[in-house]
Amino acid sequence: MDEKLIAQGMAELALLDADIAKAWQEYGNPPPRSLTPHFVSLLSIVVSQQISTHAAKAIMTRVTALMPTVTPEHYLSLSEQSIREAGLSARKVLYTRGLAQAICDGQLDIEQLATLDDAQAITKIMALKGFGRWSAEIFLMFALTRTDVFPADDLALQVALGRLKGLDEKPTAKEARTIVTAWAPWRTVGSLFLWHYYRGAPA
Template sequence: MDKKLIHQGIETLSLIDQDIAQAVKQYGLPDGRTYPKGFEAFLFTIISQQLSTKVAIAITDRVLALMPACTPEQFIQIPTQALRDAGLSHRKIEYTQGIATAALEGNFDIDGLQHLDDERAIKTIINMRGLGRWSAEIYLMFALDRRDIFPADDLGVLLGLQKLKGLASKPTPKEARDMVTHWAPWRSVGSLFLWHYYHQN
């Protein structure tokens, strides 16, 4: 999502949700955020699991340095030990090699995701081992620029919504989804703002 899209979304959300309108006055707009499309994004998603962003970026950079280009064809040729030396666990090697193999065999059409509606794209992604709904939603938001995604399982989103709405406790994912139905069709921008708001407090 670029700044223009974020600005447009926040303007609309501010008109329909006074809590956002007040919070934007105090904390401003979130920065834009994009992921590279394609295999590289899924590679980074797997590497990032249960790691800090700083560590995940460092490991990803080491893996990328092992390939002329980040494609399933190039990745699958990297020796398993080289991936271990770069910092990938056995399980993450299994997942990333599985995604690369599925792409090469035509069982995971990464480029075709952009032509699917949100739910079909999410279902296609979560069929891959190692990729859950959160990973799929993040890919749709930041690689495909889908405007109406709400990753309700994300802790930062839930805590941001708790603070924004002055709740006594963190809402459940279902409660959170119900609370932001009126944000449609700008729930991706709303989610980005919740992360921004949470980290400002």
């Protein structure tokens, strides 16, 4: 998602939500974020589950260094020990090897995902072991550039939304989805702004 699309989305969101309009004046546009819709992006999403961005980048650097090019075939040729030594847990090794095998077997066609609507693409990705709704939604947002996705299970988004709306407690995932219904069709940009706001707004 590039700067132009983010700027357009933020302008629209400011018209839809006075709280965003006020915070936008102080914090400005969130930076662009994107992924290439390939195996490496899905691999990085699994790697990043439940760890810091810094740790995920370090692990991805070590994992990609094990291969001449990052492909499902090359990944499957790696030993489990070498992947574990690069920093992946046993569970994540299982999930990422399952992902690679699904692509090699034709169970998952990444190019086809771009032709599906949001709900269909999410369902297809979630059929893979280890890929929950958050992982699927992150891929849609950053690899497929879908503009109306809100990964409500993300803790930082819940906390930021609670701060933005002046709530006493962070909303649940269900409550968060309800609150941001009015942000359609720009909920992806709203998510980007909340992450941006989370890093800059006081607790």
